[in-house]
Amino acid sequence: MTEKMRAMVLTGHGGFDKYSWRTDWPRPEPGPGEVRIRVHACGLNNTDVNTRLGWYAPEVRDATSAEPYDAEIEAGSWSGVDPFPRIQGADICGVVEAVGPGADSALLGRRVLVDDWVRDPAAPDDLEKARFVGSELDGGFADYVVVPAANAVPVESPLSDAELATFPCSGATAEGMLSRAGVREGQWVLVTGASGGVGNFLVQLARRRGARVVALASPDKHEMLGELGAEVCLPRSPRDLAGALRARIGQPVVDVVADVVGGAIFPTLLSVIRRGGAYVTSGAIAGPVVELDLRTLYLHDLTLHGSTVTSAENFRNLVSYIERGEVRPTLAATWPLEELVAAQKAFLAKKHVGKIVVTMVPEATERHG
Ligand SMILES: NC(=O)c1ccc[n+]([C@@H]2O[C@H](COP(=O)([O-])OP(=O)(O)OC[C@H]3O[C@@H](n4cnc5c(N)ncnc54)[C@H](OP(=O)(O)O)[C@@H]3O)[C@@H](O)[C@H]2O)c1
Numbered sequence: 001m002t003e004k005m006r007a008m009v010l011t012g013h014g015g016f017d018k019y020s021w022r023t024d025w026p027r028p029e030p031g032p033g034e035v036r037i038r039v040h041a042c043g044l045n046n047t048d049v050n051t052r053l054g055w056y057a058p059e060v061r062d063a064t065s066a067e068p069y070d071a072e073i074e075a076g077s078w079s080g081v082d083p084f085p086r087i088q089g090a091d092i093c094g095v096v097e098a099v100g101p102g103a104d105s106a107l108l109g110r111r112v113l114v115d116d117w118v119r120d121p122a123a124p125d126d127l128e129k130a131r132f133v134g135s136e137l138d139g140g141f142a143d144y145v146v147v148p149a150a151n152a153v154p155v156e157s158p159l160s161d162a163e164l165a166t167f168p169c170s171g172a173t174a175e176g177m178l179s180r181a182g183v184r185e186g187q188w189v190l191v192t193g194a195s196g197g198v199g200n201f202l203v204q205l206a207r208r209r210g211a212r213v214v215a216l217a218s219p220d221k222h223e224m225l226g227e228l229g230a231e232v233c234l235p236r237s238p239r240d241l242a243g244a245l246r247a248r249i250g251q252p253v254v255d256v257v258a259d260v261v262g263g264a265i266f267p268t269l270l271s272v273i274r275r276g277g278a279y280v281t282s283g284a285i286a287g288p289v290v291e292l293d294l295r296t297l298y299l300h301d302l303t304l305h306g307s308t309v310t311s312a313e314n315f316r317n318l319v320s321y322i323e324r325g326e327v328r329p330t331l332a333a334t335w336p337l338e339e340l341v342a343a344q345k346a347f348l349a350k351k352h353v354g355k356i357v358v359t360m361v362p363e364a365t366e367r368h369g
Contacts (some may be wrong), residue, residue: 001186004183007142008340008358010087013054014068016341020085028138030100031120035107035149037114041165041334041364042140043091043357044347051077051135061289066348079136089140090116090133091357093164096152103149111161111368112152112166113322114140115315121150122230127309141340143360148310153319157357161364163329164322166197166355171318171327173282174201174312175313178209181280181303184208187255190245190272193285194230195221195353197258200330203228206258208326211237212306213244214254216261224353228330236261241268256280263287270296270338280305330354334365 007025012018027265030036046064050056050078053068056078060069077083092114117240118137120129133139133147153165177198189206193199194215206213207229215222215230222233232248234241242252253274259266263286270292273279279302285289297304321327335343337360347356361367 006337007087008337010052010088012084013082014054016344017051018339021338022099025087025142028144030098030103031042032101033103033148034100035096035103035145035152036098036144037046037092037094037112037145037152038097038361039089039094039140039143040147040361041093041357041359042089042159042337043165043169043197043355044343045090045134045169046283047070047078047135049344049348050119053193061287063287064285066092066345077135081136082348083136086135087138087140087142087145088134089142089145089358090135090139090169091165091355092133092168093147093161094145096136097313099149105152107152110152110154111164113155113164113319114145114147115151115153115312116172117309117312117315118148118151119312124312125195127303129254130309141337141358142301143337147369153317156323158367158369159329160367161361162334162357162359163331165326165357166309166329166331167318167322170316170323170355171201171205171313172259173198174205175200175306176255176314177280177305177307177317178205179314180258180305180307181258181278182210182255183209183258187211188214188249188251189258190214190216190254190269191230191254191258192216192231192257192261192265192269193283194225196260196285196350197250198282199227200225200354201232201327202258204259204327205321208321211256221353224330228328236264240270245272253277257326261286262286262290266290266297267293270302273300273302278303278305280307282307292348314331332356336361
């Protein structure tokens with residue numbers, strides 16, 4: 001008889017009513033080379049909202065919203081194929097409790113973080129073949145999840161499960177952006193959406209590389225961003241960004257802009273990158289369709305990078321930073337799994353700094369050791 005588990009199942013594009021709370025969902029069994037993880041905690045991401053709303057559909061041109069879009073959406077998921085029913089959840093921390101045939105039994109009982117990018121073992125660098133846990137594969141908004149053993153990365157840390165669940169998607173995305181843009185010691189990096197899931201890790205991980213950070217965020221979040229390593233904090237959309245930079249860092253330009261906001265501020269962001277500098281994006285919460293003046297791009301010898309699929313090495317590096325205490329969690333709040341909808345409403349209100357996490361076990365908020 002198939003064992004059952006609790007799961008928050010997304011049944012289609014639309015409002016919060018598309019989430020179905022189930023206590024009778026089949027518990028997944030690990031196949032060859034896979035492990036089953038007892039999920040203890042799982043962080044929320046905009047991709048959960050975006051997929052629910054159908055934001056990835058090309059006909060949607062608005063900011064990420066709290067309300068369903070009017071547009072007639074055919075395929076609103078990022079792979080272009082609608083995946084319902086789907087268990088979302090990309091920020092998984094849990095304990096391996098079963099291994100499938102051929103999977104490393106040494107993983108049994110280990111606390112792990114899940115690397116969300118499931119790559120083709122025969123072609124791990126083929127971006128086209130990479131699939132994302134919580135989008136194209138079932139994720140962590142459930143008591144159990146099955147992933148390839150290679151994606152269950154053991155982590156040794158005194159942090160709680162909920163704290164560890166702040167890292168996987170946002171942390172790996174931030175580190176991937178900084179790597180792609182080649183951020184290095186001494187450079188000035190301007191981070192947008194710096195108070196958010198990806199943004200707070202962009203601040204911390206850029207500092208870790210010895211770069212200097214200008215953070216854009218709502219003023220009530222500046223103090224926290226200073227604690228995370230931002231040298232200069234400016235509001236979301238400064239009226240004169242170049243002037244503000246000149247006043248605060250002594251020059252009107254930065255070396256790299258790491259952007260997850262996009263929308264109306266995009267032309268201004270490009271205009272404050274030094275000649276030969278780089279812009280990297282992995283998100284567009286304020287709007288995916290932007291105005292690009294090609295003269296700014298070519299006359300200033302800029303390089304534009306998109307960044308989504310990251311390497312296995314990128315994730316293992318992130319875990320090593322966590323283990324060495326070189327990056328810290330910013331856990332804003334926890335909610336029990338069954339209250340995921342309330343948690344997502346709080347996430348959409350953007351009053352918090354860092355990450356919101358749902359928990360599956362009571363001990364998920366306890367520190368280890
Ligand atoms: N490509 C990938 O692999 C990947 C991975 C993770 C996330 N993403 C994308 O990256 C973007 C940011 O994700 P996140 O998880 O960091 O987001 P988040 O936690 O929601 O934070 C985004 C921050 O941006 C700021 N913001 C500025 N303009 C905004 C606007 N118009 N609406 C809402 N917030 C605005 C808010 O901070 P202030 O209030 O302080 O201004 C907010 O805290 C999203 O588009 C997400 O889908 C992509």
